[in-house]
Amino acid sequence: MMYGRKGYQLVKDFASGEKGLLKPFNSKLFDETIEECEQNHGLIQSLITKMQQEGLDVQNNRNADHYGALVHHLSLTRNKRCLMAYVHNRAEIVRDLAWRVGLVLLELPPDIQEKLTALEKDYFKNHSKAIKSYMGKLGIELNVDMVPPKDPYIKIRVVGDIDQGIMMSDKTTNFTRHSMHFLKRTDAEPYIARNQLTYPPCLIGGKI
């Protein structure tokens, strides 16, 4: 039984995903790694009790059992690191979603929401609250203006299906598919974040 392999596969599974994009939570591998920690812990206990029954001093008597227990301790801490790394890296992406895509869980694109575990959804909500309360106290929105401003206006073309009657800062229009618009950048940014709009090749002022 090769210890530590499950943990390794778990972290590898995360690493194989596209940078910054979530894959579904690999609960099978995750639970198997937890299971392995239990086995490690069980073996440590049995080796210690065996040494105690033999009347040996567990700390200083460096016999085979002592090192056996040590190996399992190391395997357990390694598994713990893998589990924590897996949860930590996913949590990093969850935070990034709050910043880049939107602070309201239900407004996230459905394909992203599917990939979040219940715990991660809670974490998302908590983290959004932290960001919102910071912004509230300071009176400045920080999840906007991610890209250096060019002209206050921007030219976009609608590629996704967006509901009708779009409310913009001072005007309303329809974002029907394939229509083109020249509007305030801040009005377009939420839709760009959910990549329903593209910059057509002819940016304002750029080459037509």
Added chain:
Amino acid sequence: MAGQTDPHISLFSPEEVEFMGEDELVEIVPNMNMEPLNFIAGDFGRFVPQIPTQVPLWLAVALKRRGKCTFRPPQWLSVDNLTQILEAEREPQSKFQPLPFSYVEIARLLFDHARDDIPDMYMVRSLVEDIRDVRLHKLENNLGSFQGTSAVKMDNVSAMEVNLVRPFARRALEAFYKHDKPEADTADRDTRSSRQPREANNEPRRPLRQR
């Protein structure tokens, strides 16, 4: 989203490098009357037709796009000057020639928005591209010659070049630094250990304790 740097690595996106370059002052010739502009970034204008004035690049581009001015290309952006610079850059073992810190961004913005204000614009653009390529090539070559030291001076380097070479240089310099530091006495092993990125400390300091 394009244009926004990955917040986790302290690197600037090309859009951000251009943004910083847009504060450089350039000369324009307005074709209309306009009151002085008192911006947070500073005071500019009284704009009088045909009287040249200095404004930041972002303001100049905005006025040009609205048909309100023409550019006076900077002195360094001419076929003769750029030819000399290219010839000097191509000299073997030559140092970088002096160019404005954001010369790449200024050139690109002028090519995009002020084509008709730059004489022989396509020749100028080819020369700037060649100069940029020669300099990047030189930068990559002398990456290898960095000695194991904590500080490496770079003369006349530009914003884009710094931003481009930073990740490679950082890795090379960190590797040099880690391997051939002057021998420190063993006493402060801890300070050295704090240098390596924090890895788990494998050997237990104290023997296994009874649960």
Added chain:
Amino acid sequence: MFLFTARFSLTASETETFSDGLSVERKRVKPILMASNSDMGSADFESLSSTSDVELLKRAWRNEKAAPEILPYEGDLVERAKGQIELVEGNIEDYVENGMDPLVVSLYQMDLDRTQFLLRSYLRVRLLKIEKFMFHTLKSEEAESRLSEQEKVFATKCVADLAKHFEESVLIKLRESYRSVLKQSLISEEDDMVPEPHLDTFVVSRSNSHVTLNLYEEGESHQIVEMYRGDVYFIRYKVAKGAIESGKVDLI
């Protein structure tokens, strides 16, 4: 609260009456810290030209982005920038109401957008750094002193939220002696699960004035570097840290 400071520059102006047929009285206060000075040789360094608040904000944003660890919070600068942004936002509303030429309005809007972007990016980069090293930022007195009040609140909440998330998804499923968030197991002497910023990374510095830096820490062979105004160096962050915080050197 405005910090009134003198500003020496060619077109200093306190109040501006717009003579474009409008009687809008526009109060313009430009609290600028340092004296402006003439341009520098052929390779002009815009950070050395008149250091308006925008320049200071740009320098703070750039240093924060380039430094591996969080830098001291520039509270006064942030307040001043916020004040000026609110002032200009008000002015723009007046311009629009008084039917000012849309061209001039859009130019003032662009100046506003640029300053707002800098302020937002500066504050956001700091929050992202806090998120990245959240446990570390609250670990020491010194680290905590670099944060603003609201950032401390944010950091504390981040730590609590993430600890809770770790707790519920991993730690309660492990045995007692392995349940610590900060330590791998009870027998770890120090918090060996806390990622720390890597202070030995190399950054790119540009000196604002003549400065001499000691390249190595105590107990190592002495080596120094003498940097002159405008010099650009690839340098170990730890060595330049003091000079950055004192404003002698910028990161680019």
Added chain:
Amino acid sequence: MVRIQKVESFYAKLRESATSAGSENPLLIFPSSSDVDSICALKVITHILESDSIQYSCFPVSSFLEIHKYAGPGLCSSSESPVTILLINWGCHRDLKLVLKLGPKARVFVVDSHRPIHLHNLSDYNERVVVLHTDDDERQADLAYDFHVSKLANESYQRGDESDDEEEEEEEDEEEEEEEGDRPSKRRKMDDGVKLFKKLKRDYYKMGTFHGKPSGCLLFELSHFLRKNTNELLWLACVSLTDQFVHERLTDERYQAAVMELEQHINSSGNIDKVTSVTLKDGTKVRAPDCSRISYEEEPRLMLLREWNLFDSMLCSSYIATKLKTWSDNGIKKLKLLLARMGFALIECQQKFPYMNNEVKRKMKQEFDRFLPEYGLNDFYYRSFLRLHGYSSKVSAADVVYGITALLESFLGSGGSSASQQFGEAYDALSLNNLDKLQSGMQQAIKVQRAILRQGSKAITKTGCIRSGRKFRWVKVDDTIDAKYLGYPQALTKFCYFLMDALREKGARMKPILCACASQELGKILVVGVCGKPRLGAVRGNAFGNAFRKAAQESRADYFHELFESSWIVLDASAVNSFMIRLTEKL
């Protein structure tokens, strides 16, 4: 004033209306997705609007009814908030206030080359519609009126209010005329003023439909006036003029005059770089690429030559194919003999043009000038525009028009890519940094032209295929494969002109021609009518307009006459024959 003579005052009024306080919508722009001139005009006007920071929303449309799908409530209801609309290349030949049911606060601005402009749109009293119709456009028009149009327009608008759609009104005038002829006593008593008004109105509409100045060129003049013209916009003006030339919408004389105007712009826009290469002291040469320059040259009437090969381009290009009758075997033999006489080896001529040897390319013009007149091809070369880009590549304005039109006309019916999606493709392909899209459009145009040659040959060689009536000829494209290429208005129009040229070469009497072909909608047939190429001094344009509508109504099948040319109509497959029979009575 509803008819605006000056392009700059048109823009000033548009700008003032679009930025008027209280308007809830941005400026709504509806470009026609039926022709290239409309895209060029859109790009020029949006460049100007953007530089003045005027917000807009743009929805490509291909029929009158679609506007309500996008314009939202403001357009026709009595809503108080003003809404400003800009129509590009459609709408001015119908009474817009009536057809679009404009509300009190809606204002429609129109830049459209379709003629005649409906009198109600031109009247000073109609505040809802503003039409751009410059003086020199009217003076140079192919068909001129010898009376004062605006006076007639005002009178018609005031009278128009009581009567319904202007077609009906014109209808009973004609009956009057006939009545007058055979039963004078029954004629109603009319005072002279009304009679004169009715006669002038009848003459105004009886001219049939034709085209004024291309919208792209008109709006380029606006950008020039506002000092916002660029090399890009000048090229768009060249393409929009060539669109009218390629699709036979203007006379050769008016084309030459317009080319001269654009040539002055090309010369004065400092288009040519002085320094194109620099030699460093160590001998290396740094060359500047050709800077997307625009040039004007004599171009052969060979379609998409640079995307094709010489032989196929000569075989399929309408101008040569109809003269040499390349649909027949001996026509192809004649073509091969011609090439041999010019000293060009056949395999050379079948090489893809970029790889054809330069010797042949250089001698081509000289040989063509020497031999082609013998075959009656005397104006084989015509003045045209070229765009140089990259290091040596060239593209001609005509090839751009063929390519972009093919992109516009490759929308599929249900489920497939919609017309507005193809409009986006065509829009992107018009800029120089999207050459791959333009190339795919040009390859598609080659397929359309091959289909035209195939169906043309079949129609000419198979007897009974072209049904010839007293007033017009008509033919139906049955081949389901080629219908995929020809089932679009512009392609079917090119097919009509091909047949007309072929019949002329066969010595047949010139008559208008109709072509019917399965459209993209299942079970529907597109019918397109062509009266003949616009000629200087011609008395009438395309007369099919109203006749189509009435014939379709009488054949009691449902029909769709809302496309942007009144000589285009969509019918039920079953109704085609009865439509044709009734149509002969209407002409």
